[in-house]
Every structure is written in structure tokens, then in C-alpha cells.
Amino acid sequence: MINIKDLSVRAGDFRLSNVNLRVPKSAYAVLMGKTGCGKTTLLECVCGLKRAVAGSIYFDDHEVTNLRPAERGVGYVPQDGAIFSTMKVSDQLAFGPSVRGWEKSEAKLRSEEIADELGIGYLMNRYPAGLSGGERQRIALGRALSCRPQVLCLDEPLSALDDDTKDEICELIERLRRNHPFTALHITHSRAEAERLGDMIFKIEGNDCLLVEGQAN
Amino acid sequence: MAEEAYSPSKIRSDVPFLAAIWGISGMYVVLIIAVLAADASYTSVHDLWSAVNDPNVRASIWLTLQTCSVTAILSVIVSVPAGYVLARYHFPLKRVFDSILDIPIVLPPLVIGLSLLILFNQVMVGGQSIEKWLGEWLSGLHAWNESIPSGVTYRIPAIILAQFTVSCAFAVRTMRNTFDGIDPRQEKVAMTLGCGRSGAFWLIALPQASRGVIAAGTLAWARALGEFGPVLVFAGATRGSTEVLATTVFLEISIGNLEGAVAVSFLMIAVAIMVLTAVRILGMRQTV
Numbered sequence: 001m002i003n004i005k006d007l008s009v010r011a012g013d014f015r016l017s018n019v020n021l022r023v024p025k026s027a028y029a030v031l032m033g034k035t036g037c038g039k040t041t042l043l044e045c046v047c048g049l050k051r052a053v054a055g056s057i058y059f060d061d062h063e064v065t066n067l068r069p070a071e072r073g074v075g076y077v078p079q080d081g082a083i084f085s086t087m088k089v090s091d092q093l094a095f096g097p098s099v100r101g102w103e104k105s106e107a108k109l110r111s112e113e114i115a116d117e118l119g120i121g122y123l124m125n126r127y128p129a130g131l132s133g134g135e136r137q138r139i140a141l142g143r144a145l146s147c148r149p150q151v152l153c154l155d156e157p158l159s160a161l162d163d164d165t166k167d168e169i170c171e172l173i174e175r176l177r178r179n180h181p182f183t184a185l186h187i188t189h190s191r192a193e194a195e196r197l198g199d200m201i202f203k204i205e206g207n208d209c210l211l212v213e214g215q216a217n
Numbered sequence: 218m219a220e221e222a223y224s225p226s227k228i229r230s231d232v233p234f235l236a237a238i239w240g241i242s243g244m245y246v247v248l249i250i251a252v253l254a255a256d257a258s259y260t261s262v263h264d265l266w267s268a269v270n271d272p273n274v275r276a277s278i279w280l281t282l283q284t285c286s287v288t289a290i291l292s293v294i295v296s297v298p299a300g301y302v303l304a305r306y307h308f309p310l311k312r313v314f315d316s317i318l319d320i321p322i323v324l325p326p327l328v329i330g331l332s333l334l335i336l337f338n339q340v341m342v343g344g345q346s347i348e349k350w351l352g353e354w355l356s357g358l359h360a361w362n363e364s365i366p367s368g369v370t371y372r373i374p375a376i377i378l379a380q381f382t383v384s385c386a387f388a389v390r391t392m393r394n395t396f397d398g399i400d401p402r403q404e405k406v407a408m409t410l411g412c413g414r415s416g417a418f419w420l421i422a423l424p425q426a427s428r429g430v431i432a433a434g435t436l437a438w439a440r441a442l443g444e445f446g447p448v449l450v451f452a453g454a455t456r457g458s459t460e461v462l463a464t465t466v467f468l469e470i471s472i473g474n475l476e477g478a479v480a481v482s483f484l485m486i487a488v489a490i491m492v493l494t495a496v497r498i499l500g501m502r503q504t505v
Contacts, residue, residue, distance in 0.1 A: 012307075049405045069408040076409040082402040086424040096410035099420070140406075147410065 001025035001183040002046065002151060004209075007055035009038075009045045016041055018055070019209045021202060025060070028177060028184045030194040033204035039187045042204070043153050046185060047074050059151055075144030075182070077154040081136040083128040089115070089139055090124040096147040114142040117179070118172065134165035138172065145180060154186040158193055170196055253486065260479040268480035273456055274465060278484065281461040284373065285441040288380040292388040292437035293430055300392025300433075301418065305401060321386035329382055330450025337370050337451075371453045376461060379447035384437035391436055395429025396422065435496045442489055462488070 002023040009016050016038035023029040033039050044050040046057060048069035056065045064072045084092050093111035102110070115121045118138045128136065137157055144152060158166045170193065177184070188194055194201050203210050268274050303315060321329060337348040352368040359367040366372040403425075404417035412420060423430075445463040448454075454464040462485045469478035 044405070047405070047409050049408065068413065069405075070411045070413065072409070074409050076406050078402045078406065082400055082406050084403055084407075084421055086427075095407070095420075099407075099411040099416060143406070143410070 001027070001060060002029070002185060003058040004042075004046070005056045005058070007042075007045065007057065008053040009041055009050055010053050011038075011041045011050060014038065014041065015053075016204075019204075021209050021211075023183055023185060023200065026177075026181050026183055027199045028186065028197055030198035030201045031185060031187045031204065031209075032189065032191075032194055032201060035189075037204045039204055040155055042209070043155055043185060043187055046151070047076050047153050048072050049076075073147075073150045075147070075149035075152045077137070077140045077144050077152070077157045079156045080133070080160055081140035081157075083131070083136050083139055085128050087127070088124070089120065089126050089128070092128075092139055092143050093124075093146055095143065100147060110146055111142075114146055117176075118142045132165070133161050134168060137161065137165075137169050141169075141172070141176065145176065145182070148180070149182055152182040152184045154184065156187050156189070159189065166193070173197060256479050256482055256486075260476060260483055264476045264480040265483060268477060268484060271477075273460065274481060274484070276457055277460045277462050277465045277481075278488065280373070280376070280459075281442065281463075281488070284376045284380060284461060285438050287377050288384050288441040289434045289438035291377070291381050292385040293434045295385050296388035296392040296433050296437075297423070297426070297430065299389045300394075300429075301396050301422065303389075303393045304396035304399075318386060318389050321383045322390075326383065326444065326446030327450055330379055330447030333375070333379060333382065333447065333451045334370065370451065371455070371459060373452075373459065375452035376448050376459055379451045380441035380444045383444055383447060384440040387440050388433035388437040391433040392426070392429055395426045395432070399425050431496060435493060438496070439489060439493060442485065 002021070004019055004021040007016075007019040009019075014036075019042060021029075021042075031039050031042070041050060045052055048064070048067060048071075052065055056063055058064065059072065069076075084095070087095065090108075090111055093114050094107040097107035097110050098104070111124075112121070115124055118141060120135065120138050120142065123131065123135060123139070128139075131139070140157070158169055161169060174197070186194075186197060200211060299318065303311075303318075308314075324332075337351075338346050340347060342350060348368060348370050355365065355369070355374075356367045358365045366374055369375050369378065399422055403421050404414075407417040407421045408414070443463060445467065448459075448461060448464060449467065452459040454460060454468055456468065460468065462481060465481045466478045466485070469475075469481060
């Protein structure tokens, strides 16, 4: 489903060259590597937030290399959720459908549906200030899934959470995987998290992105 | 050994540090209060009342409020995109671009006035000065509506331009710091959800920058109120025409009316405190 071919991407002075990676449809891939090796740069390139210098990215057989982020059908969950601080939770969950031109009633219905699924219905009228790390990550996940993306990109979504909350969010991700047909690319430093969630584990070493666990097809 | 390391005698007292920071801050506050008290001792209620009732001073107050407000609005319009560009984008010669935006802060105000005067009257574009180009265009509008000035130099637009050139630089700094403090990943998330760059700016970045916008506008307004040098050189100090409060103080001093100058200074302080307080209260209400 995600097929990265000879991709080169640059972030300031840093350059990641000739990366190849293939994640089958509906698989959950975990990307590991040392700090500063280019994991986030690669993930942002998949999301369309960084331009590829060379190479190509395909979702199914559709090339998305030069498409804008909004045109790719990706959901993005950054490290601490990057929750919109001026919006109520209900507005955050309805944001994607609204900007994509859904009817107001449809967007509201979708936000309620997602909130029920993630168990955050009680937060709908709250602003982000004062929410816990776990609640923020649930909102970020819900917001990313609100437009039913084909690819979900998660950048260390559990790194700032305590063990119990990490466990809860892992269970939530496992449940979401059963209900939603997305293909995931998840960055983590935690081996335990990678083994629990990942169908396949990739590791960036130098300029190589190696499949260290799981099968490419 | 460990006990010795944790002994209270080994840890420096906080008293000198606290005394230093409170003492230095307090001294500055005392200086400002002393300056205001000195002004107050040199004026009287009668002088203030006379100043308020002087038609020239009244016209000056009204023109000051108008020009400062226009300057603040223009500064916000320019500083928001400029601050956003500086905070979000890396481009060749960014440091040069950044330094150019700081020039009005470091240049002596008189030099800015002089530079504007030369730009509008000595630099030729297509064989004509900018003043002449604008003069022809504004004359057409002036014929249609007499309240519109027929030129720039030594007229009201020159006051606004002189104030804007300095004030906007402070507003740009404020907006840059504001956008630097907003997590760009929120805009990135918005772009994956369906926004373009403009949507991410209008829907995510700008609402979060609302306090900064109010701060930038307030700062620009306050700077414009105190601007004297560039206004004097570029707009002149003609009674009832291009007289703003800062130039009123100058005109009163030039005719030897020190009491009047101090009274007008007090009015400036009062106007500044009222406007800044009102804007801050409104800003706080909006962002609660």
C-alpha cells in the first residue's frame, strides 16, 4: 500500500537518500532508528509536509510524490498531538470534514461517531487546556481518522505518556485497526511498543531503511 | 562528606539574588514615577484645563488619535504576514531581510524623516518625483472630496507614513515572536486534514496569534503617539494642519510656554494610559 522508491529528502543540512520501503495494505509498520536519523523527516515526506528531492511515493498504485498533504488521504498524529488550542474538542474532530466541504450536520455526526469510538464524548465541549496526555492523544487520533484516511502516520504518539496510559492507547490503536482499514506508519523508540503494535518493523541505519521484522508482502 | 555538601552553609543565600532583581526593577519604576512627578510639580489643574480648552490642542488630540489608529491598523496588516514569513520560512538572504526590517528601530528618528523626504521628493520615477505622482492622483480624489489631502509631504499622509515607518518595525518583531511561539505542527496537521497553506494560516495560526496581534497593534499605536522626529521633518509642524501632540509639545516649548508644553505632555500620558488600558482589557476579554 505504501511504496517508497529511492526517495531522497532534505531537512536543512540533513539529507536522507535513496530510501526504499514497502508496507502492504492495512499493515501496521513501525519505523525505528536513532534520534536524528531522519524518521520524522521521512514521515513528513510521506504526509506531503516535506518535498522529496528525488524518488517517488505510491499509495496503492497511485503516485502521491508531488501531491499536497490535503490531496493524499493521510491522517497525521504528531508527538504530543498538536491539538488546536483555540478549538473545542468537538470542533477539532469536525475540522477535517468541515474544511473538506462536508455538510455541517454530516461533520457533526462524524465527530460524534469518532468521539464515541474513542471514548471522548464527555470532552466534546472542552477546550484543550487542562486535558491529560492520554486525552490529547485520543483527540489527535480521532481528528486524524475523521476523514477516513487510507494511510495513518504517527510520530512517537506514546512517548510522552505514562505506562498505564500507553497501554490504554495501544489497546485503542489495536481496536481502531480492527474497525478502520488504514495502513499505518508509526515512529517509536520503544522496542516493546514496536513489537506489540507492528506487523513489520523498519529501522533506519545510515541511509538505509531496513526491514528487520515482519514480511514485506 | 555527603552531609557536608548538603550543609546550609554551602548553599548560597537567595537574598542577594532576590534583592538584585527586585532592586533593579524597582529603580526603573522609581525613575519613571520621578519623571511623572516632576512634570506634575510643574503644571496645575488650571494649565491642564487651559490646554484641554485650547482649540489647537483639541485639534491636535483628534489628529493624533486618528493618525495613531490608522498607523496601528496599517502596522498590523503588514506585520502579520512579515512576522509569519520570518517565523515559518527559511529562504536565501533571510538574515539580510530580517536586518532590513530592524533598520527603522536602530536609525535615529530624524534620519527616517529625512530619508522619507528625499524618497518622496528627490527620487525620480519616470521623470517625476513620487510626491508628484501621488500628488496628481490625490488631487483627483481631492477634487471629488475635499477632506482627502492633495499630496503627501507636509500633509496628514506624511504624519501617518512617518509614524508607520517606525512603528511597523516594532509590530513585526512582536508578530515574529508570536508566530515563533506557535507550534507549526498544528498547521501541518491542518494541511493533512484538508487545508492549504492559507487555510492553515487563517484557521489555525492566526486565531492563536490573536493576543500577539493585539500586542503588535498596541505597541504600534504607542510608538506612533510618541513619534516626533520623522513627523517634524516629513510632515512639518504647522498649527491646525499637521500638528500632533508630540509636535504640540515642541511648538509650545519653541514659543516659551513651558507650562503649556508640560500640560500637553500630561494629556499625552493620560491618552496613552487610557488607550493602552482599554486595548489590553479588550484583548484579555477576547482571549479568555
